[in-house]
Amino acid sequence: MSDFFTLSVLVATAASGIRLATPYLLASLGETVGQRSGVLNLGVDGVMLLSAFFSYWVVLKTGNLWLAVLVGVAVGLVMGLLYGFITVVLNATQGISGIGIYIFGLGLSDLLFRRQVGTPKPVRRLPDVDIPVLSDIPHLGPALFQRNLLTYLAFLLIPTTMFLLGRTTFGLNIRSVGENPSAADSLGVSVRRTRFAAILIANSMAGLAGAALVLQLGIFQPNLTQGMGFIAVALVYFGAWRPIGVMCGALLYGLVNATVLQWKALGIIPVNGSDLAAMAPAVLTILALVVLARRVSAPAALTRPFSRH
Amino acid sequence: MNGITKAFPGVVANDSIDFDVRYGEVHTLLGENGAGKSTLVKILFGLYQSDEGSIRLRNDPMEITAPAEAISARIGMIHQHFMLVPTLTVAENVALGTASTRRPFTDLDLVSERVADISRQHGLAVDPSVEVRRLAVGERQRVEIVKALYRDVELLVLDEPTAVLTPGEVDDLFVILRRMADSGHGLIFISHKLREVMSLSDRITVLRNGRVVQTITPAETSTEELAQMMVGRSVNLAPDKPKREPGGVRLEVQGLTVQGDREEISVRQVDLLVRSGEILGVAGVSGNGQRELAEAIAGLRSVEAGGVVRLDGIDVTDRDVRARRDQGLGYISEERMKDGAIAEFTVGENLLLVEHGSKKFTRRGMLAFGAINKHCEKLVEDFGVKTPSVETPTSSLSGGNIQKVILARELSAKPKVLLACQPTRGVDIGATEYIHNLLIEQRDLGTATLLISEDLDEVLGLADRIAVMYEGRIVGIVPVEEARRNQIGLMMAGVPEQEARNSP
Amino acid sequence: MLKSLIGALVPLLAAVVALAFGATMLLALGASPVEGFSAMFDGAFGSGSRIAATAVKATPLILVGAGITIAFRANVINIGGESQIIAGALLSTVVALSFPDLPTILLVPAVLLAGLVGGGILGAIPGALKAYASVNEILSTIMLNLVMVQFMNYLLRGPLIDPYEMEAGTRIPQTQRLSDNAMLPNLVDGTRLHLGVPVAILAAVGAYLLLWRTPTGFRLRAVGHSADAARASGMNVKRNITLALALSGSLAGIAGAILVFGSEGQRMVTDGSAAGFTGSAGFNGIVAALFGGLHPIWTIPSAMLFGALLTGATQLQRVLQVPAALAVALNGIIVIFVVSSTPVRGWIQRSLSEAGLFNRHNDTKTENPRHSRSEPGGLSDMPDPSEESGNV
Structure with missing residues (x-):
């Protein structure tokens, strides 16, 4: 245990925690926007898997990381169009539709991977970029300011999301259709258009999260996410539908995961004990839900399809 | 509104209804629950489409297919269930759906100023910075009226606005409404409470089973007559009830x-x-x-x-x-x-x-x-x-x-x-x-x-x-x-x- | 008449769409759809033993699906089939390891019961969390899936690992070969058809009887349609919510026991993922239940169809080298289609009834146009559980 509490190991753990938090953060921030508009998307995991596969495949074929990121976002956008059509245009039940998207993404990414790639081959990873001056701060610098660009982007998107929701007309519309769509409708705000746009944002960020995941790992395999997308959805509840809260949740997750990995590497926990430790994040989520369930209130119209009557 | 007809599965809610309102008057729609009052005004406000009939505004034919179109024609509506977003502030509720001067950003400071102006002008005390969920029922209704005034409505529909108010609050509301009518607004007031209708209205249109019974002024009628028109026959409001000694x-x-x-x-x-x-x-x-x-x-x-x-x-x-x-x-x-x-x-x-x-x-x-x-x-x-x-x-x-x-x-x-x-x-x-x-x-x-x-x-x-x-x-x-x-x-x-x- | 016709059309259309999508995928992957589909059909129904294999594949789907319908009728969504299958399998495995010498006539019922109990517990937990702590059951069941996979890995790599694997150092996460007495008896020689198949069918019929023929089922459905009305008429809503998920989980738990004791390897084995043991039956059961209109009886043929899809996909992989994951993608498409067709069907029915095609009695009028499309047994009769899940 004392091996763990050395400065260098702690810094390395923090650094890897922040890296591991990145996909969670991206997906959860997007999902926050979606849920604030009243739309729950349980398909995040499926979207992440699909975008992760396509990003991986692009890097494998072209070696171009930024093209891969772009493709990841585009895949998310396409899945958003599908999900928006199902839930906003057709008014289908959101919970099960999302599960459909998940199963579809799981199957298709698996299928395409086995057909187009076969065995996992490592690809280029996202390089870390040092921020001048700040990265030279002892200990803190390497942990916080020697990360990849998508990590920086994820953290930049926190204030962006806050600003979007709090200070723009679009954000005001999103919040109103998520709380009382009839009121918004009676004032001429298009509930469908607003929700559709929020879904597109949510899904393209899920796509970005998939790209970030695979480009940080440098490898793809079927069911790469292992339920990360579902945790990302839970983190929105965890963060009480606020970007800052969501960030805290994502960081907590990243750090817990990183600590477990570090302990395993240091032999602090036995090999099969790591399976038990791997239960921690999900158990933690359930406990958090129990504690928070009665204290925070979800957007009032969350999961409710809107129709005039 | 001419010859408005609207049918739902199994019911004809409006059956060729003719209805008009003039600027500067309070015109009441009186009828029982299910008489077709709400349906009629929802058609006017674009929430429903009529199956037949036409709407003219200042003699111009209008197609109103969505609330946004009603709003741009300066028609406002205060619904029976308030159309407010409880988690937003008064200013945000007022600003919702209006164009901001600083697109794509909001201009809530300007909105708040105008809300304060309107409040002062019409005697409607509301604080623009408070979240709506913290307001009492009467205050929420004032926010609804401010919302309408902010949009410069000329024609305002009030769907049973007194149902949730105490008699005192009703009196205050009527003062505000009367003042609005006198300053040139056209008001459509929906109610089934006869006494209120008699005291506020300039004209009254009685609906029954989706049809117009009569349009009349309060001076020409009485509460008893209105009640009879509303239900279609003389009503025995007090059922026969022999006196009985209670037990344990x-x-x-x-x-x-x-x-x-x-x-x-x-x-x-x-x-x-x-x-x-x-x-x-x-x-x-x-x-x-x-x-x-x-x-x-x-x-x-x-x-x-x-x-x-x-x-x-x-x-x-x-x-x-x-x-x-x-x-x-x-x-x-x-x-x-x-x-x-x-x-x-x-x-x-x-x-x-x-x-x-x-x-x-x-x-x-x-x-x-x-x-x-x-x-x-x-x-x-x-x-x-x-x-x-x-x-x-x-x-x-x-x-x-x-x-x-x-x-x-x-x-x-x-x-x-x-x-x-x-x-x-x-x-x-x-x-x-x-x-x-x-x-x-x-x-x-x-x-x-x-x-x-x-x-x-x-x-x-x-x-x-x-x-x-x-x-x-x-x-x-x-x-x-x-x-x-x-x-x-x-x-x-x-x-x-x-x-x-x-x-x- | 017309209504039931439209009702029957939905699964048919969904099947057509899935076929069309499958054909497109096959074309895109460079295989002939005709060859592909015939390989799948051959794989699923080509011989007696293949039909038996399909039925065996369908068995966990019938059980999970029937459980899903119970939960759905009570307005709770059970996405936790995977965790409940695993719990049932683990508990029944422990029972078989503890009493290997009991005679078959006792041990087989014992392992099935253990499966039921294990799955029931994993259902009751999210049920109680929803009822008593307002925790959204969709999230909690999903989280429990993630928890149970790791717990299974822990047990199969640790306390329950085959001692031989330890000695040999290969460390494949699997139990030792379980007692012959615990194995589900084979029903038809030369095929894989075992006792689990009739057990599952009986369970689905039992779910139907429970829901529509008993006071308990009456309460579950009442709670599902209107928790407020159920409470006001004196029902214990919280207990019924917990019960619904527990029942749902216990059926999935039986599926877990059947997966172990109907397996060729006579042991519980994983590859470290949930699907490695369950074959994703916890999710595919949802698909089967939806496709069966959330009716326990219709879940049986529906599950057979998906069993066929799974065995067919294996054949597809063997013959045409098209990955079997195609079946998973198709499942996703089917869910999406069935779910989105429900509101569409509502529109069709409403516009037909407005056109006077459905005879409505003249002396009755509609209290609430939104509720006027209910049709017992159909999807539109189903409550929409997610509408209630605004709580965390």
Whole structure:
């Protein structure tokens, strides 16, 4: 245990925690926007898997990381169009539709991977970029300011999301259709258009999260996410539908995961004990839900399809 | 609006209605629930499309297919259920749907300034920076009016705006509305409260069954005549009710204090006694704790320490709904489609909601459909429920018939205590009379009935004693033979019994 | 008449759409759709033993699906089939390891019961969390899936690992070969058809009887349609919510026991993922239940169809080298299609009834136009559980 509490190991753990938090953060921030508009998307995991596969495949074929990121976002956008059509245009039940998207993404990414790639081959990873001056701060610098660009982007998107929701007309519309769509409708705000746009944002960020995941790992395999997308959805509840809260949740997750990995590497926990430790994040989520369930209130119209009557 | 027709599956809500309103007048749409008032104004506001007919605004033909188009034609609407987003501030609610001067960003500071201006100009005190969920009902309504004024509406529809207000708040509202009309706005006022209609309107259009009965001015008519037009025949507002001596105490409520949905105290130290063979009516303006009181007695809402509910002498304060029902409680809830009946269930299933597990209806752990169907068919016949069969989904029945199903279920259990909340709300006149007679019949059988109603006429007609509730308290209890309408009205506004009695 | 016709059309259309999508995928992957589909059909129904294999594949789907319908009728969504299958399998495995010498006539019922209990517990937990702590059951069941996979890995790599694997150092996460007495008896020689198949069918029929023929089922459905009305008429809503998920989980738990004791390897084995043991039956059961209109009886043929899809996909992989994951993608498409067709069907019915095609009695009028499309047994009769899940 004392091996763990050395400065260098702690810094390395923090650094890897922040890296591991990145996909969670991206997906959860997007999902926050979606849920604030009243739309729950349980398909995040499926979207992440699909975008992760396509990003991986692009890097494998072209070696171009930024093209891969772009493709990841585009895949998310396409899945958003599908999900928006199902839930906003057709008014289908959101919970099960999302599960459909998940199963579809799981199957298709698996299928395409086995057909187009076969065995996992490592690809280029996202390089870390040092921020001048700040990265030279002892200990803190390497942990916080020697990360990849998508990590920086994820953290930049926190204030962006806050600003979007709090200070723009679009954000005001999103919040109103998520709380009382009839009121918004009676004032001429298009509930469908607003929700559709929020879904597109949510899904393209899920796509970005998939790209970030695979480009940080440098490898793809079927069911790469292992339920990360579902945790990302839970983190929105965890963060009480606020970007800052969501960030805290994502960081907590990243750090817990990183600590477990570090302990395993240091032999602090036995090999099969790591399976038990791997239960921690999900158990933690359930406990958090129990504690928070009665204290925070979800957007009032969350999961409710809107129709005039 | 000319020749407006709108049909829903099974009903023609509007049948070639002609209606016009002039700028500078208050034109009232008067009618019973289901007469077609709301449908008509929803067509005007673009929430529904009419099947036939046309709308002209200042003589120009208009197609209004969405609220946005109504708003840009400077038509506003204040809905019966407020269209406010509780988690947003007043300014955000006002700004919603309007163009910002700083697109794509909001300009809430400018909005707040204008809201303050409008408030001052029209005597509407509202603070633009407060979240709407912190506001009282009357204040929320002012926000709705500010919203309309902010959009420079010329034509404003008010859908039953007084339903949730105390008499005092109603007077304030009427002053504001009158001022708006005088400054050139056209107002469409929807109501079924005759006295209010007479005092506020310049013209009145009476609707019945989706058709216009007549358009008339208050000077040309009287409340009695309007009532007759509204229901289509002379109405016996007071059912025949022979005097009867009450028996022993069946329901006893002592020191009952109950929290509301927002953890505010809704019922304060209420004491009530209801005897066998009497109807105790609870009168009051909506939202003064009646719902919470009923739910606490039914066992659906927990009570604060110290309060006691006794059914037939037995303390049931800590018992659940089941135990209270076993002790002889029948419950007709306020919102029939929320907790009275299940829309998707068949008529038979709804009749069985309480007693499905009893020995009569089960055999070897399975439901005994032979006995069940016989029971249900008998109830349908006894209570005159108009339904094709007991297998019919309840949702396809009219409100009155659903209410009869609920009464059949509750009364067939022969309750000692009946808790009847708004038993005739949204029910047509025929069914209302039937239900009133049932309640009196039940009284004569010895049931102790607690009747909670916002319809003062109903309470005056049915109750033996009237308890008036205001802000969670019982202001006073008056025997019906001593009760005068305006005295009860004053008490509903919080004036203590003695003072109210002395008023002219 | 017309209504039931439209009702039957939905699964048919969904099947057509899935076929069309499958054909497109096959084309895109460079295989002939005709060859592909015939390979799948051959794989699923080509011989007696293949039909038996399909039925065996369908068995967990029938059980999970029937459980899903119970939960759905009570207005709770059970996405936790995977965790409940695993719990049932683990508990029944422990029972078989503890009492290997009991005679078959006792041990087989014992392992099935253990499966039921294990799955029931994993259902009751999210049920109680929803009922008593307002925790959204969709999230909690999903989280429990993630928890149970790791717990299974822990047990199969640790306390329950085959001692031989330890000695040999290969460390494949699997139990030792379980007692012959615990194995589900084979029903037809030369095929894989075992006792689990009739057990599952009986369970589905039992679910139907429970829901529509008993007071308990009456309460579950009442709570599902309107918790408020159920409470006001004296039902214990919280207990019924917990019960619904517990029942749902216990059926999935039986599926877990059947997966172990109907397996060729006579042991519980994983590859470290949930699907490695369950074959994703916890999710595919949802698909089967939806496709069967959330009716326990219709879930049986529906599950057979998906069983066929799974065995067919294996054949597809063997013959045409098209990855079997195609079946998973198709499942997703089917869910999406069935779910989105429900509101569409509502529109069709409403516009037909407005046109006067459905005879409505003249003396009744509509209380609430939104509720006027209910039709017992159909999807539109189903409550929409997610509408209630605004709580955390």
